[in-house]
Amino acid sequence: MKQIVSMVASLGLAASVAMPMVVSAQSDSLTVNDLGVNAIQGTVKLGSGDxxxxxxxxxxxxxxxxxxxxxxxxxxxxxxxxxxxxxxxxxxxxxxxxxxxxxxxxxxxxxxxxxxxxxxxxxxxxxxxxxx
Structure with a gap:
């Protein structure tokens, strides 16, 4: 049981270390104020209403x-x-x-x-x- 807990904890730690690298690889399509809206605006019909x-x-x-x-x-x-x-x-x-x-x-x-x-x-x- 201790081995399973330690394995899950180490996988969680490895994922939390590797996740920023994955996210930073996608930053070219996002800007600070965009939040990804302009990247999908052509394919998804976004509402312009109030x-x-x-x-x-x-x-x-x-x-x-x-x-x-x-x-x-x-x-x-x-x-x-x-x-x-x-x-x-x-x-x-x-x-x-x-x-x-x-x-x-x-x-x-x-x-x-x-x-x-x-x-x-x-x-x-x-x-x-x-x-x-």
Whole structure:
């Protein structure tokens, strides 16, 4: 067991010594401020849009998917309520599912409102000129 530990430690030490030589061999395609973006810019379509609007779109899409999931939960609860056949336990489970879906929708809508407000204020505060 000690031999395995010492072998792994010596391999780690050798790799940490040899790694800077490998990295420095690639420095001709990188500059200090480039970080490799110019090297791949011709092959990869990089976005030129604003990062704030991209983040807002990602958040809105995620909240949209969560809203769809909450509506599906409410629909499943409604379907279970309709087919419960008067059974009290099934009716209670269906009501609980509907209630959970409605609470989820309320949370998602409030998250959307907060996100929309924060992003609009962020955009207006970081644009050139006087914030409105």
């Amino acid at each position: 990062i704030r609007s991209t983040a807002a779109r990602i958040i809105n899409v995620a909240l949209g998917f969560l809203g769809i999931i909450a509506v599906v939960i409410v629909l499943i609860g409604g379907f279970q309520y309709m087919i419960s056949g008067g059974n009290d336990t099934k009716t209670a489970e269906a009501r609980q599912l509907i209630f959970a879906g409605i609470i989820g929708l309320a949370i998602i809508l409030s998250a959307w409102a907060i996100t929309s407000f924060v992003i609009s204020r962020l955009v207006s505060a970081t644009q050139d000129g006087v914030p409105t």
